[in-house]
Amino acid sequence: LVKNARMPFLEIARECGVSGAAIHQRVKKMENLGIITGSRLLVKPQTLGLNVCAFVGVSLAQANHYPQVIEALKNISEVVECHFVTGKHALMLKIYCQNHDHLMEILINTIQNIPSVEQTETFISLDQAIERQVWVKDFPQKGSSLKKK
Numbered sequence: 001l002v003k004n005a006r007m008p009f010l011e012i013a014r015e016c017g018v019s020g021a022a023i024h025q026r027v028k029k030m031e032n033l034g035i036i037t038g039s040r041l042l043v044k045p046q047t048l049g050l051n052v053c054a055f056v057g058v059s060l061a062q063a064n065h066y067p068q069v070i071e072a073l074k075n076i077s078e079v080v081e082c083h084f085v086t087g088k089h090a091l092m093l094k095i096y097c098q099n100h101d102h103l104m105e106i107l108i109n110t111i112q113n114i115p116s117v118e119q120t121e122t123f124i125s126l127d128q129a130i131e132r133q134v135w136v137k138d139f140p141q142k143g144s145s146l147k148k149k
Contacts, residue, residue: 001027002133005039018100050096052103053125057089058117064118072114078106089121 001007016023030036045053060069066084072140073079073093081094093111097103103122111118 002135003075045096049098052097052099053128054095054097054103055095055123055125056107056111057094057121058091058093058111059088059119060090061116061118063090069114069116076106076110
């Protein structure tokens with residue numbers, strides 16, 4: 001399911017040598033534990049003309065303005081991820097743009113104009129060597145952890 005969320009349970013059951021009901025029960029259990037929170041379609045940004053992927057470190061003038069900065073960033077469609085991080089920057093953004101001019105426009109005229117954004121540092125991705133979801137091998141029972149005893 002991690003590789004293809006649209007794969008029928010019966011097909012997974014055949015590959016695993018178990019019944020379709022067993023797969024259905026296991027998926028329901030993972031949903032109930034909060035391990036599976038939904039499924040989604042993955043879109044290749046380049047097919048939409050978004051040819052530049054960049055990571056932007058954002059430093060804030062005042063850390064207590066974090067909620068307002070996040071609200072402003074939510075209105076920028078090019079921002080696809082935002083993480084509150086440790087280190088030199090307070091936030092790390094992942095953004096997709098059409099080209100370098102578009103990236104510069106978003107940085108200078110949008111992100112850097114958000115109140116409390118003190119400075120940005122941009123890292124342009126040259127290639128995405130690995131892309132995957134967290135792999136679910138074993139999952140805990142409610143109230144336990146993944147650690148082996």
